[in-house]
Amino acid sequence: MRNTISNSIIKALLNAGITRIYGIVGDSLNAVLDAVRRSEKIEWIHVRHEEVAAFAAGADAEVSGSIAVCAGSSGPGNLHLINGLYDCQRSRIPVLAIAAQIPSDEIGSGYFQETDPEKLFQDCSHYCEVVTSSHQMPRAVTMAMQKAVSENGVSVLVLPGDVAALTDEHSVPEQVMHVTRPVVRPSDAELKRLAEYLNKGKRISLLCGAGCAGAHEPLMQLCEKLQAPMVVALRGKEYLEYDNPYFAGLNGLIGYSSGYHAMMDCDVLLMLGTDFPYRQFYPDEAVVLQVDIEPQHLGRRTALTYGVCGDIKDTIETLLPLLIEGHDSGHLKKAKKNYQHVRKELDDLAIGKPGRKPIHPQYLTKVVSDLAAENAIFTCDVGTPTLWAARYLQMNGMRRLLGSFNHGTMANAMPQAIGAQVARPNGQVLALSGDGGLTMLMGDLLTLRQHQLPVKVVVFNNSSLSFVELEMKAAGSLEIGTDLDNPNFATVAEAIGIKGIRVEDPADLESAVRDSFQHDGPVLLDVVVNRQELSLPPKITLEQANGFSLWMLKAVLNGQGNELLNLAKTNLFR
Numbered sequence: 001m002r003n004t005i006s007n008s009i010i011k012a013l014l015n016a017g018i019t020r021i022y023g024i025v026g027d028s029l030n031a032v033l034d035a036v037r038r039s040e041k042i043e044w045i046h047v048r049h050e051e052v053a054a055f056a057a058g059a060d061a062e063v064s065g066s067i068a069v070c071a072g073s074s075g076p077g078n079l080h081l082i083n084g085l086y087d088c089q090r091s092r093i094p095v096l097a098i099a100a101q102i103p104s105d106e107i108g109s110g111y112f113q114e115t116d117p118e119k120l121f122q123d124c125s126h127y128c129e130v131v132t133s134s135h136q137m138p139r140a141v142t143m144a145m146q147k148a149v150s151e152n153g154v155s156v157l158v159l160p161g162d163v164a165a166l167t168d169e170h171s172v173p174e175q176v177m178h179v180t181r182p183v184v185r186p187s188d189a190e191l192k193r194l195a196e197y198l199n200k201g202k203r204i205s206l207l208c209g210a211g212c213a214g215a216h217e218p219l220m221q222l223c224e225k226l227q228a229p230m231v232v233a234l235r236g237k238e239y240l241e242y243d244n245p246y247f248a249g250l251n252g253l254i255g256y257s258s259g260y261h262a263m264m265d266c267d268v269l270l271m272l273g274t275d276f277p278y279r280q281f282y283p284d285e286a287v288v289l290q291v292d293i294e295p296q297h298l299g300r301r302t303a304l305t306y307g308v309c310g311d312i313k314d315t316i317e318t319l320l321p322l323l324i325e326g327h328d329s330g331h332l333k334k335a336k337k338n339y340q341h342v343r344k345e346l347d348d349l350a351i352g353k354p355g356r357k358p359i360h361p362q363y364l365t366k367v368v369s370d371l372a373a374e375n376a377i378f379t380c381d382v383g384t385p386t387l388w389a390a391r392y393l394q395m396n397g398m399r400r401l402l403g404s405f406n407h408g409t410m411a412n413a414m415p416q417a418i419g420a421q422v423a424r425p426n427g428q429v430l431a432l433s434g435d436g437g438l439t440m441l442m443g444d445l446l447t448l449r450q451h452q453l454p455v456k457v458v459v460f461n462n463s464s465l466s467f468v469e470l471e472m473k474a475a476g477s478l479e480i481g482t483d484l485d486n487p488n489f490a491t492v493a494e495a496i497g498i499k500g501i502r503v504e505d506p507a508d509l510e511s512a513v514r515d516s517f518q519h520d521g522p523v524l525l526d527v528v529v530n531r532q533e534l535s536l537p538p539k540i541t542l543e544q545a546n547g548f549s550l551w552m553l554k555a556v557l558n559g560q561g562n563e564l565l566n567l568a569k570t571n572l573f574r
Helices: 005-013 028-039 051-063 083-089 141-149 188-200 216-226 236-238 257-264 310-324 330-349 362-369 384-392 413-423 435-440 441-448 466-474 488-497 506-518 542-557 561-568
Strands: 021-022 044-045 068-072 095-101 127-130 154-160 204-208 230-232 247-250 266-273 287-290 305-308 377-380 399-401 430-436 454-463 500-501 523-528
Touching: 005 028, 005 141, 005 154, 005 506, 021 051, 028 095, 044 430, 044 441, 051 068, 051 399, 051 413, 068 247, 083 095, 083 154, 095 141, 095 413, 127 141, 141 154, 188 266, 188 287, 188 305, 188 310, 204 216, 204 257, 204 330, 216 230, 216 310, 230 257, 236 247, 236 384, 236 399, 247 257, 247 413, 257 330, 287 430, 330 362, 330 542, 362 384, 362 430, 362 488, 362 506, 377 384, 377 413, 384 399, 384 430, 384 454, 384 466, 384 506, 413 454, 430 435, 435 441, 435 454, 441 488, 441 542, 454 506, 488 500, 488 523, 500 506, 506 523
Parallel strands: 021 044, 021 068, 068 095, 095 154, 127 154, 204 230, 204 266, 230 247, 266 287, 287 305, 377 399, 377 430, 430 454, 454 523, 500 523
Antiparallel strands: none
């Protein structure tokens, strides 16, 4: 049987250890699908929307620690990949996308489904090239994969359907990509200067992010030596929250006041492995130092006193011997006391009284966290599910937390859960979905059934786009377009062959969560939660305070007094 370009691509994927592709079939992918079928070693994960394919591939790559692959047919098919690929690119996740194209002799003619993938994918990839002949193979696919793993991002291989079926007489090398882990740290002179700033500090705080993965132990040593509290950006939560006596909470729009004050009260702020974007949460007067593996990130969020390039673990281990002992502990003690106070306030809100409806989303998240497996993988939708996950999911060094934390798109939780479950078939995967996020890509509940993926989808059902609603209120506007007329999602799940459970009373919540987790297949847990739960950021601006006041006045004048009464009953303005 003759070897084709598609066969060479599949052989290269197999040599890279790839055993699955996420996507939807289409005639422009016929040659690729035929190569998949004949290989008998690659599984086609059939999703119902290509956006889901890209999100799932990204989660697969995060959980497996390797590159993952998705594919879309020509025109609209591969266009649907873009949102998920943007998320992977911004989260620095290695993914290869195969974007099928119309027949090569029709390009430029306005042919059916014609688009220009080279332009369309350029902004969400490190590599995007068109295969036009067999002479580019297998080098094109190996270059694409190497670019993705070396730059930690997206590569796109554009493949016209007729080209995919061309004969390829070139052999595929056994080693098709090379993953290296070089030691990257600042020079001795740079480390010495960094240490000088830290040794002079009286009230030092750390702001740590996802770049601190794998550096837990040296970071604890650093905090002890500097007597510094650690504020954590959301993507650093899973790596740093646990076994951390220096933890002062998160900062930003979903953070705690203790994290905010730990940063605002310092005279030296050390940023480690974070590109925390919210400029209003940085101190104005402090000396700001930054260490990041990506030198282009240095100084792009706040004015730096000094910045260096380096891997966090290697940098801190080399920096520690240069630091003096004897820093005053007052700043750390104050930050820890503030955090303990805030933590108690947050935990006091995570309660459920039988018969008192609707259920507090804080209580739902705490119950999920308490009953989840020690090595559970959580995914969370953008909006209030991310906020409650940040505040109530407890990390322990084995659990994972995935979300659209940089790109900030709706509907990511269930698609990411699909990829995480495929990558870890025997692990517990829990998707914390908003009702808006779930319904945006709800068709892929069928993917859970078709592939028998035991994902547990926990729906925060408050019949609204609640975070958007809160933003409108903060701006002083009456909400519009945020209402969601939802069905009983548990009934919908049962209708398509998935176990569905609906909970409306707090008295039933714990048993329902246990039943969901013990079920050996996919489950949709539909929980009716309080729409009026007010989730305020740790820093309330004067404009926001005025906005809430203006919203309340408008609400009264427009006959929304019952909504204000409900807010008062939930004791949220305190």
